[in-house]
Amino acid sequence: xxxxxxxxxxxxxxxxxxxxxxxxxxxxxxxxxxxxxxxxxxxxxxxxxxxxxxxxxxxxxxxxxxxxxxxxxxxxxxxxxxxxxxxxxxxxxxxxxxxxxxxxxxxxxxxxxxxxxxxxxxxxxxxxxxxxxxxxxxxxxxxxxxxxxxxxxxxxxxxxxxxxxxxxxxxxxxxxxxxxxxxxxxxxxxxxxxxxxxxxxxxxxxxxxxxxxxxxxxxxxxxxxxxxxxxxxxxxxxxxxxxxxxxxxxxxxxxxxxxxxxxxxxxxxxxxxxxxxxxxxxxxxxxxxxxxxxxxxxxxxxxxxx
Amino acid sequence: xxxxxxxxxxxxxxxxxxxxxxxxxxxxxxxxxxxxxxxxxxxxxxxxxxxxxxxxxxxxxxxxxxxxxxxxxxxxxxxxxxxxxxxxxxxxxxxxxxxxxxxxxxxxxxxxxxxxxxxxxxxxxxxxxxxxxxxxxxxxxxxxxxxxxxxxxxxxxxxxxxxxxxxxxxxxxxxxxxxxxxxxxxxxxxxxxxxxxxxxxxxxxxxxxxxxxxxxxxxxxxxxxxxxxxxxxxxxxxxxxxxxxxxxxxxxxxxxxxxxxxxxxxxxxxxxxxxxxxxxxxxxxxxxxxxxxxxxxxxxxxxxxxxxxxxxxxxxxxxxxxxxxxxxxxxxxxxxxxxxxxxxxxxxxxxxxxxxxxxxxxxxxxxxxxxxxxxxxxxx
Numbered sequence: 001x002x003x004x005x006x007x008x009x010x011x012x013x014x015x016x017x018x019x020x021x022x023x024x025x026x027x028x029x030x031x032x033x034x035x036x037x038x039x040x041x042x043x044x045x046x047x048x049x050x051x052x053x054x055x056x057x058x059x060x061x062x063x064x065x066x067x068x069x070x071x072x073x074x075x076x077x078x079x080x081x082x083x084x085x086x087x088x089x090x091x092x093x094x095x096x097x098x099x100x101x102x103x104x105x106x107x108x109x110x111x112x113x114x115x116x117x118x119x120x121x122x123x124x125x126x127x128x129x130x131x132x133x134x135x136x137x138x139x140x141x142x143x144x145x146x147x148x149x150x151x152x153x154x155x156x157x158x159x160x161x162x163x164x165x166x167x168x169x170x171x172x173x174x175x176x177x178x179x180x181x182x183x184x185x186x187x188x189x190x191x192x193x194x195x196x197x198x199x200x201x202x203x204x205x206x207x208x209x210x211x212x213x214x215x216x217x218x219x220x221x222x223x224x225x226x227x228x229x230x231x232x233x234x235x236x237x238x239x240x241x242x243x244x245x246x247x248x249x250x251x252x253x254x255x256x257x258x259x260x261x262x263x264x265x266x267x268x269x270x271x272x273x274x275x276x277x278x279x280x281x282x283x284x285x286x287x288x289x290x291x292x293x294x295x296x297x298x299x300x301x302x303x304x305x306x
Numbered sequence: 307x308x309x310x311x312x313x314x315x316x317x318x319x320x321x322x323x324x325x326x327x328x329x330x331x332x333x334x335x336x337x338x339x340x341x342x343x344x345x346x347x348x349x350x351x352x353x354x355x356x357x358x359x360x361x362x363x364x365x366x367x368x369x370x371x372x373x374x375x376x377x378x379x380x381x382x383x384x385x386x387x388x389x390x391x392x393x394x395x396x397x398x399x400x401x402x403x404x405x406x407x408x409x410x411x412x413x414x415x416x417x418x419x420x421x422x423x424x425x426x427x428x429x430x431x432x433x434x435x436x437x438x439x440x441x442x443x444x445x446x447x448x449x450x451x452x453x454x455x456x457x458x459x460x461x462x463x464x465x466x467x468x469x470x471x472x473x474x475x476x477x478x479x480x481x482x483x484x485x486x487x488x489x490x491x492x493x494x495x496x497x498x499x500x501x502x503x504x505x506x507x508x509x510x511x512x513x514x515x516x517x518x519x520x521x522x523x524x525x526x527x528x529x530x531x532x533x534x535x536x537x538x539x540x541x542x543x544x545x546x547x548x549x550x551x552x553x554x555x556x557x558x559x560x561x562x563x564x565x566x567x568x569x570x571x572x573x574x575x576x577x578x579x580x581x582x583x584x585x586x587x588x589x590x591x592x593x594x595x596x597x598x599x600x601x602x603x604x605x606x607x608x609x610x611x612x613x614x615x616x617x618x619x620x621x622x623x624x625x626x627x628x629x630x631x632x633x634x635x636x637x638x639x640x641x642x643x644x645x646x647x648x649x650x651x652x653x654x655x656x657x658x659x660x661x662x663x664x665x666x667x668x669x670x671x672x673x674x675x676x677x678x679x680x681x682x683x684x685x686x
Binding site: 051052053073076077079080081083085087088089090091092096100101103104105106130146147 | 313314317324325519520521524526527528531
């Protein structure tokens, strides 16, 4: 079976700047698919092309087995899009915003659906409030409600939780989890690597390319490394010592150091180095690497390999 | 589906009105400002020269010189601001703007006239305001010539020569604006100007506002089509424009007593065509600008200023240099002002104004087409 989204060798440039250098991707129905990577890696460009906001440079983009260039209007009836910026009418109320987006999608019988969505996003008490008077998290939920009013089959979210407080972020994720239960396909770009862990599959973007694409678990396993977490002091000395002695990925987090290691043997040698430098190791443990660890590691290797 | 297509336009229009309703102050400004401006400008925008201030230095102080000054004052155009003995005071008065004209009557004024020697009066005119100065100068020359004529006739009569003196006499009839009041000529132009300013400015902000707020991006992802959005933007502003025409022209008719002599239907039709061109310009600006501020600047300097200066509203086009005259051909306001001055003041209609009307219609269509095309590109 074909994926609900099929991207083949997609290129795109903005004038001289190359934004995408050949992306291929297949997303299946019902997936919660995450795009991660630094700013300017091509996540937003890819999403905007899939939504028909930008034309592809080279390559093909097909949604529901239709080409986005040929059937943009048909496709746009079946997708929802939530951009980075809060982009609703601030001078319309919550109700009016949803109503407007329902009507321009030709959804005439929207009242029940609207109530459902307001319930779902817990915006019901605020339905008469002007959108501009809502808090950041509520605005984002309203935008989500607007993009869901026509029951899209694919929902594109471009960094929806950027700048939203942690509580609202958690709420937002609960809503997304419910949507996935309804078999909606979600494609989401996020700068938060912890959010990537919640996706069924993740594509890591870097410099206009996808450097890896798999389930979070497989991605973590793919590099064949473990994360060694060491709590020690003085931490600064330890960090400098390790940076000069070994070639592994080292990250400093407050009172602990994270080192990616291959084997128990490496762990031992690291501890020996620390001992020789008069660093007191308080605690240590070996864990699965985080998505972040993997990401840093992959980027580093790509740089080394040219 | 055609039916559905228009339903979307209507929903879009409803949204536009909901937004207008949310900003009642803005709406009030949009509707009240032109009315107030018409009233104020109706009184302000006049080139009539009345009450020219002048300083007098009468060195003769004779009955003849007094009679001459009386003639000048009784003409109604001049107000005496100072009567001085000192030439320098006249210089100062003109320099300080206390007087536009300085009138110096020489010694022996009466005597020279009596003795048939001929005499001269000196008139100093402040030429810094060229228009006012030359008109005032014209008045004073006419008064002086008339006075000279009576003196001449007097003398002839006193000498008993009863020759009927006859020369050329111009019998003037002034049509359309018999009192030659500039207000009658200006107010229709002002209404056109205000209509242009408000409609262009509002529409120039219309699309760029959605761009700035990011709602445009959201709209592009929906199945709404560009023409539906454009219509959805144009129709509310056209309505607003028509309401403005009604208000502003009511002021003209009922406040200033300048009736529309020609066909009302044609008047509205021409106004509608004109609004289409200003809306087109506004929309076009809106599609090329990135921010509301940009759109505002482009509207003011790129559209409004040239329209005001090159439409014949302020400066007669015939007096402009040839190249500038060619430029005026692309100014829609020029045609509209010709049309409404014709309809309002002369009562002429489409039979005489079909050319201007046609050009206005074509311009409106062209600009709207360009705006739509440009807008279409933006969607890609």
